[in-house]
Amino acid sequence: MNDGFGLVVRFSLRDQEAATAFDELCARTLVGIKAHxxxxxxxxxxVPDGDPLVRVFYELYADRAAFDVHEAQPHTRRFLAERERHLTGVEVTFLDVVDGKVAVQP
Known part of the structure; x- marks a missing residue:
């Protein structure tokens, strides 16, 4: 395996209105992630089955440096600043790759 680096983040949302706004924020953020x-x-x-006010993110980066680049992007910094108004809690688990299968990059 390479030096992959990942994390799982669990966001608990205030209510359905907050969930909708959070999803819109995520969609805007994803545009920047895909482009840059x-x-x-x-x-x-x-969205976990039966838990509509929770979002679970799975993020995998080429390495820790790629994660650091992600965190420094304007779209990510905007997401981090704006997400708080929608949340009641956040749990982050950082993951180091041990072994596995990953898709081949073209």
Whole structure:
């Protein structure tokens, strides 16, 4: 395996209105991620079955440096600043790659 670096983030949202606004914020942020972050390999938001006020992000980066680039981007900094008004909690788990299968980059 390479030096991949990842994280899982669980966001708890205030209410359905906050969830809708949070999803819109995520969609705007994703535009910047797709356009400016070649080291961001996977960035996916999930809604757990039966838990509509939770979002779980799975993020995988080429390495820790790619994550640092992601964190410094204007779209990410805007997301980090604006997300708080929608949340009641955040849990972050950082992940170091041990082994596995990843898609081949073209």
């Amino acid at each position: 972050e070649p080291g961001t390999l996977t960035y996916v938001s999930h």
